[in-house]
Amino acid sequence: MEALLTKRLTYSDYVQMTPPDSGQYQLIQGELVTMTSPNTRHQRIIRLITKSLETYLEKSPLGEIFLSPMDVVMGEGEVYQPDILFILESNQKIIEDTKINGIPDMIVEVLSPSNAYYDLVVKKKIYEQCGVKEYWIVDPLQNTLDLYVLHNNKFEHKIQIEKKGKIPSEIFPGLDLDLETILP
DSSP states (O other), rough: EEEEOOOOOOOHHHHHHOOOSOOEEETTTTEEEEEEOHHHHHHHHHHHHHHHHHHHHHHHHOEHHHHHEOEEEETTHHHHHHEEEEEEEEGGGOOOOOEEOOOEEEEEEEOOOOHEEEEEEIHHHHHHHHTTTTEEEEEEEEEEEEEEEEETOOOOOEEEEEEBBBBOOOTTTTTTBGGGGGGO
């Protein structure tokens, strides 16, 4: 990712801009940041996680899943496009026609070399401050998944799974998803 401007932008600025090219952008701490195109493994991981969660939701319809690119307005200078986001039925009011205007209940980010710093540090801190209940970070290079759960307004590192092992989600109780099935 590369910062394109030095002026701290707001969501209003973001929606009125004509991007300099056809890339995808996020507004992170008021900076317009371009996202490089993900590789095929990254996309496979997103597809496999989504497929597993959709199967779960067919039996237990708790809410709705969205995939990037989808603007998620976390605050005036924070407009993200998480790889996967989930919104519980009780939180559906944040879903608008062109964006998610509020805080998703669960977010999944799959790391890429160009976005790792943002996902591991900057966005993780904002997700915690805003009240995201559950945050999954998948690292395809290390074959790991780190699961963070919000307790007392702080992320607790619930578990790191390496290569294989069940993902103990609190948002999706009884989820039967093993890390090895989503890491092709």
